[in-house]
Amino acid sequence: MKSILVKTVSVMVILLFFSPFQANAGFLGIGKPGPGDPPGSWTVGEMPEGDTKTPLLFLHGLNSSSSTWFESNDMYQQAYEHGHPTAYLNLYPDQSNWDNAELLTEILPEIYEYFGEKMMVVAHSKGGVDVQTAVVHYDASDYIERVITLGSPHHGSELANLAHSSWTWWLAEIIGMRSDGTDALQTGNMAYFRSQTDPLFDPSTVPFSTISGTAWGSFGSVLYFGGLYLSIYGTNDGAVTLNNSRLPGAPEIASLPLDHFEINQGHLIFPYLQGELNQQNITTHSGSDGANMIVRGGELRNEAEQPFTVESDVNELNIFLLASDELAEASLHAPNGKLYQIESVKKEPEHSIFYGTYVHHFKVQAPEPGMWDITMSHDHDASYLAVAMFEGGISEAVQMNLSNLQTSLDKNEIILSETSYTVYINDKKMSDSSTIQSLPLQTNQSQTLTIDIEGKTTTGQPFERTIITHRYIDEKGIVYD
Template sequence: MIQKVRARMIPLLGLSAVLACSSVVQAAQPPAPALHDDNPSGNFGDWYTGAVPPQASNGKPVILFVQGLHSNYNTWLKTDGYYEAAYKAGYRTAFVQLKDADGTGGDMWTNGPKLAEVIKKVANYYGVSQINIIAHSKGGIDTQAALLHYGAAPYVNVVHQLSTPNKGSELADMAYSDWTSWLADILGKKDDAVYSLQTSYMANFRTQTDSKPGVSATKTYMSGGEGDDGWFTAYWFAHAVLPGEDDGAVSVASALGLPYGIKSFTKNISHSAMTTASQTWSLVQPKLALGKTTVAAAALQEENLSAAPQAAPAVSENSSFIMKGGSLAKGSAKEVFPLESGLGTISLDVLTAKETTQVTLTSPSGKKIPLNPAKSAEKDDAVLFSDAVHHTLTLENPEKGNWTLELSGEGDAYFMLARPEGRVKGQIKNARKQYKQGENAQIAVSFDGAGKLEDTQAKKAKLTRSGGKGIAKSLQQAGEVNLQTAKNEVLLNFKAPTEPGVYNISFDINGVNERQEPFTRSVNYNFAVTDEAGKVQ
């Protein structure tokens, strides 16, 4: 097509048209990567090699791109993507298909060994001893598994992570909470990949991984985003849940949470924009490097060890929300919750699986407010609940008293996240993420601005096992909880289950503020119980 355009324009515009069309040719997308079809029955394990640029040289490293949660290698092939940028910069490239490319996501123990195989194949294909890896999101965790658990570390000298949840994601915790579990089931958000991203599961992965010899032999750069795509998109919901600064999918504290990693950059962009070349390639490219000789590699490891303590500090988990959720199996549901006076605003996001589900909020004075579905944002598979229907509302100076949320619909489920902006602020403090079987455990939740806390709702705390079958059980009914309340703090003492796995404890805290007005806030605590070998199932 370009040649035909040039043929018509040359008689009219002369040499200037030739030069203009030549620039168009140079700006075109690079040739499509070539498939190495190692899995004829699926995508998992396939890999691709990019076209070799005319200006490629042995003076530049080979780059293997590893995509993230629920993604495939097309992550890197988009317009203004990393393949285009790397090709134009003269790099030889390769791409991998992990289990996520076949539908449901795989955990690091599934993706890691396959990625290790592909790393060796790529190095052998290009005839190099070591390659560089650029990994987006969960792809950075799969890369750590490949290097440190499945023997690929000698073949990789530089890894650059793009917003990798090194400490897990509170969004994954939420997928297994008592409030959201029904909706997550309908949306199909519970798979091995999401399970492995729960914060307690990742704490155990860090325990298993970070103590391994040679963790710093590969220089690992970390980066994180601090932006989202605006109010009441899927990113806003994630932004509300995640602690501290985040990119709408991964908190900065998690992205910079690799103890031996080296901070590369943070930028005010969203999670998906981290793989946009015009946004981040110029920040990543200077970190790419050729493999080292044996002597230089030893010096590099020493350098990495001295540069490593740059991880972000821990951030307390937020408990300043009101959360409700459940099934619409009977066609309708009603939730009642109090709001105290003095709130500047309250923002609500009611998630459902179907647009046809009707959602109405009724004020204490009887005013009915319909919550209509928000305009659909671009779906991002790396953001949990991005494909849910978001019914949104923000109220300024909301009326005090009992508010009622009513839903009607068939074959659906719902989850309400409300964020009141007022004096009462809740935080889970210094919570442990791992316990031994049957060990005594404790959660401390503080509430600044609270007058007096009541323990009746907290005593109804429900324990759910992530990935387990059956309904949540009440810890109080099982006689497994001892609750203590002070003026502005709740201590929940309980005994860890005897069955290894990942668990969530979900409960509400009720209280009265200094004006003797009732308020409520919700708490979800994610923790793991390890087996005798110190691992999580």
Template sequence: MIQKVRARMIPLLGLSAVLACSSVVQAAPPPAPALHDDNPSGHFGDWYTGAVPPQASNDKPVILFVQGLHSNYNTWLKTDGYYEAAYKAGYRTAFVQLKDADGTGGDMWTNGPKLAEVIKKVAQYYGVSQINIIAHSKGGIDTQAALLHYGAAPYVNVVHQLSTPNKGSELADMAYSDWTSWLAEILGKKDDAVYSLQTSYMANFRTQTDSKPGVSATKTYMSGGEGDDGWFTAYWFAHAILPGEDDGAVSVASALGLPYGIKSFTKNISHSAMTTASQTWSLVQPKLALGKKAVAAAALQEENLSAASQAAPAVSENSSFIMKGGSLAKGTAKEIFPLESGLGSISLDVLTAKETTQVTLTSPSGKKIPLNPAKSAEKDDAVLFSDAVHHTLTLENPEKGNWTLELSGEGDAYFMLARPEGRVKGQIKNARKQYKQGENAQIAVSFDGAGKLEDTKAKKAKLTRSGGKGKVKSLQQAGEVNLQTAKNEVLLNFKAPTEPGVYNISFDINGVNERQEPFTRSVNYNFAVTDEAGKIE
């Protein structure tokens, strides 16, 4: 449980440092922020004001820091954090506690109005007409809701987003897929916040938000991370799922996906490192502005460019994976999947909730290979599935034929993500994210190197609805896949459900390559059905 902190002195992190053969005493860290306890029974709606620096100047704006997914205001108070950097630079600061600080994450419709209240309180406290906001991750979405849906825009001059999923996250989609649903439930990764970050839900939020008058009145700067912490770290699963460059939680395409946003920077760091002062403060500070004054000269050139020219290019959703998953309610599970010849390698990440669950892979020739849990990595609450147990393996030139995955464990669930490196490459193309109730819909999945697609047989696709409280229920079978072989495309035609909400269609494509060898690839497609008013729920 997060403890409410009242004003106090934080102990010195270091007393001296040697520079150029002489001892130099470091400046003391700033005093802890003072609590404004507006919610005595919890944290949601509380806010803090930072200590006013001795060199504070009215020529510098007040900064309100907004937390991200499953986080709290301590995001900004860590060693090498933004609070200390802003204090030393002479800025007056404030911090907010959103619903996530009480445990379960809140969506933008819950956090937005509360954030709007705090924005006005901070401006009044410091006696200014406008403030600046620096928001990490989903905090940027909550900020947009506060400004454009709950009336806080007149009080904010500049917003700087640090890796905000403006177009949602495919990781949130996966939390509600047929394969991962059991595991996500056990790990507690289904709440209103994760639900709202599904790509189709965010497409609907963009529709509701980006057409509002005055969207450009507040300058919004976008930034994204491109950090890669290596294979089979807590971030590897995210790097595999997210399209294009990403920081382990948000793709660059999503982070730079605000139509009226201004690109600030991208950097080769992870999602959590975006809030590390030594990594990004120097890139953010020149964009901060006071009232109606012009932004720093370094930002003017970016502002004069069209947002479209700066946005990340669109990327197609990858369907080059093999996915399996389900419950271990009966104690064991078995999955069989074919691999074609000619694969340079295959990498597997089998996720479970418990480290005691046994995972074994058996080759077509009968060789048994245990998959041991990967070395523990630092957990990051903003990165979905980072706290799962990752059983990992990479095989070079894997044997062709049927492979068998076997699991044994009690009260657990599993998800296997396999990435074969070969000629068969699949992508979901031109997939719409929103449909009207009962509208005819179609998914197109293109395959390169698949050989004779007319021999492809696909399992019946499973259509599931993502419940706002984390529940998923099966509604219907979406039908067999229809093929168009001339364009190497697999087409799935279906009718959008009549109940508004967010849905996933999960299915496997089983085919043959040019050597008449069977292969399989998996597809997860996330879409929304809107009501007559154009909203989801």
């Protein structure tokens, strides 16, 4: 009997050691969660005095932890003062919504037993997708009274598409930003998720509501890159567009002039959780179908150059140089030899899809046409992603229907016979020709498409553009984008 017991214990230890995820750490007690607390761990706040209201369970988003509700955030204090008991759960910071939903469903009975009643869940960013997955596809509805999501990418984020584009490969290898979590948020994958989830979602069982943000800071702020990038897709909070934060079957409590990091701040949000304030009128825009950017990337072995072309009539040029380190030196060279220096450097913060990268920003008003060049140097090997964004030029003359990948070029501004396309699917080059060929539709596949366009304007000037999109093809060959 003793030898059997020893063997059994040994097997259990080996299984735990090789488990792909950390074991459920469970309840850690009353107080502030630690930044290194493992997935599956949860803490509770002090119990408010007197009669208490519905318990609140707070869920964090991508690349984050439950500390987000405490660090430079008064959400706990707001909840305590309003009489709500609180709990804070650590999900996997970089895993898919399916993995987090399974973990959440495993832990919910423990938290339910602690409070003795159903909870209202307040979920920031991807946490909103995680909890809906748990409610619809697992058994989480037995423990949840209602859900409010804060800036959640219910239809994905185009920034996730960018993170998985072919030009981002070098940077992703170092930073590790191509996680299962970011892959799940690509817009095609989320469109497929919506097709699986919306028909099963019953808001009468567990009602959902949303709160969205519409601000992304000023020049030089940490969300400026994400906000400007997403602006071509519409009003956004620097990480998620307004349209993508809206959930079918869920009313929108408010759309506020807050960015993605402000939208989980207690003093800014709690009145809306209490239903004390009405929705504000926000001016929004729907974005553009034009192509307004060039995306390039590569390795930086001590020194590197990245050329790109600017056509005439560009009103403003913004260049965001994302690197795995803050570069020792980077400069922008105009065709006439004029040198532009970096205007700001910001490290992408927690919650960001590009968490861990340094964003070097150049800005040029009315850039002259011709070949521009970014030069970089660093004291050790690094990698970079360069995103050049154009206001004006031929941007509106290059239109693409992302559903069928058909381009529409304005022949009054572009010489059609001089236009060529290079197409990559998931980092693999698929075609290089004067037309976009029929691309392979492999079933049960997630495809990130990077389309580089080169051509000439009717005035004879060369131009370049990059279009990035994503689609998912299910087992029947149906495309979701």
